[in-house]
Amino acid sequence: MLILGIETSCDETSGAVLNIQENKITVESQIIGSQIDIHKVYGGVVPEVAAREHVKNIIPIINQVLVESGYGMHDIDLVAVTRGPGLATSLMVGFEFGKTFAFTKNIPFVPVNHLAGHVFSPVLPIVGKTRKLDIKFPFLSLIISGGHTELVLVKNYNQFELLGRTLDDAVGEAFDKVAKMLGLDYPGGPEISKYAEIGDEKAFDLPRPMIDSDDFNFSFAGLKTAVLYQLKKVKITKKIKQDMSASFQKAAVDVLVKKTFKAMRKYELNHVVVVGGVSANKFLRNNIQTQANVENITLQLPELDYTGDNGAMIALAGYFQYKNNENKQDYLKLAVDPNLQLV
Amino acid sequence: MKINISKSLEDTNKLAKNVLANLGDKKLLLLQGDLGSGKTTFAKAVAQHLGVEDVVTSPTFTLMKVYKTKHKQFDRLVHVDLYRLDSVGVDELVELGLQEFIDDSKSLVLIEWSERLEKKIENSIQIIFDIKKDKEREIVVK
Numbered sequence: 001m002l003i004l005g006i007e008t009s010c011d012e013t014s015g016a017v018l019n020i021q022e023n024k025i026t027v028e029s030q031i032i033g034s035q036i037d038i039h040k041v042y043g044g045v046v047p048e049v050a051a052r053e054h055v056k057n058i059i060p061i062i063n064q065v066l067v068e069s070g071y072g073m074h075d076i077d078l079v080a081v082t083r084g085p086g087l088a089t090s091l092m093v094g095f096e097f098g099k100t101f102a103f104t105k106n107i108p109f110v111p112v113n114h115l116a117g118h119v120f121s122p123v124l125p126i127v128g129k130t131r132k133l134d135i136k137f138p139f140l141s142l143i144i145s146g147g148h149t150e151l152v153l154v155k156n157y158n159q160f161e162l163l164g165r166t167l168d169d170a171v172g173e174a175f176d177k178v179a180k181m182l183g184l185d186y187p188g189g190p191e192i193s194k195y196a197e198i199g200d201e202k203a204f205d206l207p208r209p210m211i212d213s214d215d216f217n218f219s220f221a222g223l224k225t226a227v228l229y230q231l232k233k234v235k236i237t238k239k240i241k242q243d244m245s246a247s248f249q250k251a252a253v254d255v256l257v258k259k260t261f262k263a264m265r266k267y268e269l270n271h272v273v274v275v276g277g278v279s280a281n282k283f284l285r286n287n288i289q290t291q292a293n294v295e296n297i298t299l300q301l302p303e304l305d306y307t308g309d310n311g312a313m314i315a316l317a318g319y320f321q322y323k324n325n326e327n328k329q330d331y332l333k334l335a336v337d338p339n340l341q342l343v
Numbered sequence: 344m345k346i347n348i349s350k351s352l353e354d355t356n357k358l359a360k361n362v363l364a365n366l367g368d369k370k371l372l373l374l375q376g377d378l379g380s381g382k383t384t385f386a387k388a389v390a391q392h393l394g395v396e397d398v399v400t401s402p403t404f405t406l407m408k409v410y411k412t413k414h415k416q417f418d419r420l421v422h423v424d425l426y427r428l429d430s431v432g433v434d435e436l437v438e439l440g441l442q443e444f445i446d447d448s449k450s451l452v453l454i455e456w457s458e459r460l461e462k463k464i465e466n467s468i469q470i471i472f473d474i475k476k477d478k479e480r481e482i483v484v485k
Contacts, residue, residue: 010404050406051438087405089440147404168383169401177378177403221383221401228379229477338409339397 002028002071003078004101005315006062008094009086009114010147011050013057016311017069017076020319025123026130029068030305030312033057054093062097065311076107080318083111084340091336099331109331110318115342117313118143118275119154120320122300124312140269142260144284145276145308146172151216151263152342157320160342163263164216171252172278174220178227178248182241192245193281199246204230206251208258216263223251253284257291264297273300280307349480352388355381358482359388362468369468370417371445373457376472381480382455385470386422389453393420402455403427407439418449425459432461 001021007014016030033053066073081098084091095111102109119141125131140163143150149166169177172189179188184195206226209219227248234240264272274288279301292299306313349355362372372389374382383401390399394413402408402424410420421444425431436442444450445464454460457469469485 085405087407087439089438145404165398166400167398168387170404173401173403181378221379225379228474338405338407 001077001319002069002075003080003315003319004062004066004076004098005112005311005313005318006058006079006081006094006098007114007117007309007311007314008054008058008090009082009084010090010309011053012309013054013061013094014309014311014314015062015065016315017065017071018312018315018319020133023133024130025125025133025316027124027127027312028070029065030127030310031061031065031068032305032308032310033061050087051089051093054090058093058097062101073101073105076101076105078108078110078318078322080110080112080315080321082114082117082314083334084337085114086336086338088336088338091338095336099334103332108322110322111331111334112314112318112321113340113342114309114314115143115148115150115152116160116317116321117310118145118148119152119160119273120316121275121302121306121310121313122273124303124306124316126303126305136271138267138269139271139273140260140263140267142256142272142274142279143276144171144256144274144278146170146176148172148276149218149220150342151260153263153267153269158324162342163267164218164259166218166220167210168219168221169224171218171220171256172276174224174252175249175278177224178244181228181231182236182244184241184245189278189281192249193283195242195245196249196283197246199242199244201246201250203243204247206230206247208251208255211255211258216259218255218259220252223248249281249283253281253287256284257287260288261291261295261297264295270296271298271300273302275302275307277308280304345484347482347484348475349381349482350478352384355384355480355482356388356391358484359385360392362470362484363389363392366468369466370448370451371464371467372451372453373460373464373467373469374453374455374472375458375469377474380472380474381482382472385472385482386453386455389451390420390422393417393451395420407441409444412451414451416449417451419444419451421450421452423452423454425454425456428456428459430461431459 013033176188184191
């Protein structure tokens, strides 16, 4: 079965063609029309509202992804598109395009929850490669990005339970804002990671907000503000940038790792996935792998191509939803849902 | 113009309540101030007083989040953050889907980083946040 996946919930316009045959999965092609290069020039801000960019990008990107897959429009069996959560005007571009595509070809259309896409992203092989499709339930998913920080218990292909979430800023947002305070380049996450490599993680004493709270919620706004207070007392030199990057990164990762493994123990799980843009962070990857080894837990991380928002993960989650007979409602009447929840 | 000093979450909560009680015919709150100056904290307080049940989180990445309220005058709170945008004119307000909420009498609209607006939107309340020292904020309401 050939699946066209489309994602336009935030900044990225992305399309992918996924091929699933007898439990083998191949990503035939994927394009992520990233605006990051544009952001860099503007020091972290978006010069244009993303919706306008999505409108410009969507047809060229879908056309190109089909060309690169070696298949044509007529070969596609299923269209899967992000329905939410995200910004309504951005979501609409991909969603309405996908509906039109499915309607014209008279093939099924599946509306996908963006977070379900991330949850299954570790299954995806790199573009052009094939991998066995093998998932065991239940497992825990830590979703960490610029817009999300959530701990989700995944019971089945279509059954999720939100265990905890950030109560203020997402962790990726905290990385970007601390980078901005330090005068680092955009995107902030990779810059913090780079500077932290040579920095002293004990140089600044920063809080670990909510690390010992009884629930599985997070808070990163206070950590960001603590960084601000400390920086007001010093002159920001290269050494300070390195030390603060290391101290901040350590504080954020400490909280993420501790809460994740606390949830693993409470729900007696032995399988965890860490997904989303921040899951590309090397320090986090190493720390969580070390802890997984200690506790004899299977850890799965997505290939770097699938840490950020991408079309392949939407195609895969859409396939699972289709196979499990969900959402057979008339899609022509369906609209995007900016507040879509995982249930 | 009124100058307020907030030294705690309670102070910010009281101020939010006060602002809501004195809206008059206005329904647009324009927040200004640097990173960590308390804008999102204020937005959370406004949400609480409007009876929003969902957890209000920072809309920096999605740019805008819409919450249902339990308020006699407003059906929804529209929480906007323009931090990631360079400059926002009339076209951008339409493309964000924000203009329709600004025009809707049942929506209370709160915009963080309103400095990014190309021109001030009429009939709004400006709230300016400034960090005085650790845990102390000056909040000016115009």
